Amino acid sequence: MLGWAVTFFIIAIIAAVFGFGGIAGAATGIAQFLFFVFVALLVISLIANALRGKSPKV
Structure with missing residues (x-):
């Protein structure tokens, strides 16, 4: 999606x-x-990744 934003910026x-x-x-x-x-x-x-809170594997 960021690539599309950059593309439209270059077009502009x-x-x-x-x-x-x-x-x-x-x-x-x-x-x-x-x-x-x-x-x-x-x-x-x-935020979703931080809230998921998986414990590290030992």
Whole structure:
């Protein structure tokens, strides 16, 4: 998912360089949304892993 965010960010930069403001704005919005979804899923995964509390195998 982070790869998709980076891809849309690169598309936004290229579109902005060529003067396509609408496309750049849309791609930036999508990249920002995907980035925050990625961060939220990362935090949920870390919390779930911490709460699972498996004991180390001896």
